Amino acid sequence: MNRSSGEKISVVIPAYNAAWSIGETLQSVLHQSHAPEEIIIVDDGSTDALQPVVAAVARQDRRVHILRQTNSGLAAARNAGIRAAASPFVALIDSDDLWHSRFLESVGTALAATPTAPFAYSYSIRIDGANHVLPNAHWPRAPRHDFTGLLILNSVGNGSAAIFRRDLLLATGGFDETLRQRDSEGAEDWKMVLTLAHVAPPVLVPDYLVAYRLMARSMSQSNPEKQWRAISTVLNDVRSELPVAPDDARNARTMMTGWLASAFLRKGSLSRLAGLLAQAYLLNPLWFRSADLRMLHAMKLRSIIYTLRARVRSDRVKLRDLPGFEFLHDS
DSSP: OOOOOOOEEEEEEEEOOOTTTTHHHHHHHHHHSSSSEEEEEESSSSSHHHHHHHHHHHOOOEEEEEEESSSSSHHHHHHOOOOOOOOEEEEEOOOTOOOOOEHHHHHHHHHHTTTSSSEHHHHEEOOOOSSSOOOOOOSOOOOOOOOHHHHHHOSSOOOSEEEEEEHHHHHHTOOOTTTTTTOOOHHHHHHHHHHHHHHHEEEEEEEEEEEEEEOTSSSHHOOHHHHHHHHHHHHHHHHHHSSOHHHHHHHHHHHHHHHHHHHHHHHTTTHHHHHHHHHIIITTTTTTGHHHHHHHHHHHHHHHHHHHHHHOOOOBGGGGTTTGGGGGOOO
């Protein structure tokens, strides 16, 4: 691997019972065109074979380290890794996601080139548990990605899509560990990017450099009610801690409701969904004036159409067949 001329980057991987996926995630990190300085896996009290899998990789690469802690939740695991990191930039990747081989180079270079930006991020595609690419409606144009844009749209989308300035993560107190205590885990990423974007706008790299794994057991799919509670808690926190225009808060609620609507439908929670839709749309009748909300709804509709089409087709694209993910042939 080569090292580009950008800042040094530490990679932090929070992991809980991720023996089944951590190997490929580490492959994606070790195959980066910009080699990370260190790779810190934070074992959040796993009870599976995670440690032997990581230990085997660590014996082959001195940059790989594992920290162990009692089960304390995703935010606490990330914070432990951030505190242990030695580089000025920290890239977080969840233990079942994958990076394009140029993720660190492209996103790290963009962050280094914009000294005022607290973080930089790229677009993501979705994959399933077998590394098949799921139907994705791509962004037709770059979304607004300042504080208001990320509040209304959250184009960062997941915890594996960004590289942060470590000093700013520490200065803000890190990821909010109290969300777990308040039974509101699941939106820590959104709260962090909003907190940092309120300081200064981030940088968007408009390339698809992250493979975000969407599993049936993920919270947004298996427990949309809990995900909604997490979203509502973060939105209330942000409104109490930062200046948020009422229209922007209503649009944020409309966006999140539209995002979770299909999950509520799959769970058969029709009456609950009807109530949420009434709050999100009837109490926000002018939502369509937001260009980003219109774009999001159009993308959601296209994604549904693509999914229906995919069900009647036998051919499915493997992630390893896409440029930048060829390393998966090694698995």
